[in-house]
Amino acid sequence: MNKKLAVVALGGNALLRGNEKGTIEEQNRNSEETLVNLIYLIKEGYNLVISHGNGPQVGNILMRNDAGFEKYDIAPMPLDICVADSQGGIAYMIERTLKNILKQHGIEKNVISIITQVVVDKNDTAFQNPTKRVGKIYTKAQADELAQGKGWIFKQNTKDSDGWRRVVPSPKPIEIMNQKIIENLVREGNIVIASGGGGIPVYYDQNGMIQPLEAVIDKDSASSLLASNIKADEFYILTDVPFVYADYNKPTQRILEFLDAADTKKYLAEGTFGEGNMSPKIIAALNFVENGGGKSVITEAKKLEDRSVGTRITLNY
Secondary structure: OOOOEEEEEEOHHHOOOOOOOOOHHHHHHHHHHHHHHHHHHHHOOOEEEEEEOOHHHHHHHHHHHHHHHHHHOOOOOOHHHHHHHHHHHHHHHHHHHHHHHHHHOOOOOOEEEOOOEEEEOOOOHHHHOOOEEEEEEEOHHHHHHHHHHHOOEEEEOOOOOOOEEEEEOOOOEEEEOOHHHHHHHHHOOOEEEOOHHHOEEEEEOOOOOEEEOOOOOOHHHHHHHHHHHOOOOEEEEEEOOOOEEEOOOOOOOEEEOEEEHHHHHHHHHHOOOOOOOHHHHHHHHHHHHHOOOOEEEEEEHHHOOOOOOOEEEEOOO
16 A cells, blocks of 8 residues: 655744753653654554754754853854754654654554755855844844854844844755655655754755855755655644634634635735744745645644644645
């Protein structure tokens, strides 16, 4: 029997919530609460690739960089290494937790983690306009000193008018390295964890050598590209709301349960989804169905088994 292949993108808060310190106990509990919901898809016969966000975790790694350098003169690592660190740590937690959940449900499956590099264009316009905030909040004086000493770019933090945060480019992913291996492994029935945090951003130099970049890649965009390239049937984005809403948190708020490509583009152009972080998810979901995918679903992890919940995006109604 040909099983359906689904790519499931876990939100950055799947392991670490915004109001938590990030202890291992908190992350273990959160990962179990999130991953147990995937048993539904596994029992339905899906082969799965799991991707994940890393926003809170890589931010903490960068702060550890700062603290270690300031107090103990420990050499700070560049952003690509920090992303790789977060990929390895998060994938380990997902792999171990999911293996335990599978055992509890009497399911025998391999769970395999792949540290994933993602190729971007080093001339992407994102490098001229860094927008992704990373790391700790600094005072204006600290930010100015770091900008002069390290060449970092800072923007005023929207949540704290007195704080400044480093911003880095977020270029478009153009190639997922080892995607054929990922596809082969998942089609053999293994659960694969890949493209974590959007992947480690790299580019090919004039000699065809792989070089790192100081950037971060949008997780949903990279997951959508991976899903398209391995010919997945369905693409799931698990977030903290059960549906996509038009005019979210406004008196005119309404649920959008079914969307085709044309309506999705119209709503995006009209700014119906507001600022926030929902628009990149919708664009990623749209890209998947426009590149041959059958269906994208944006929903809350705990609602995955409820077929009456979730926004479904298809090419046509």
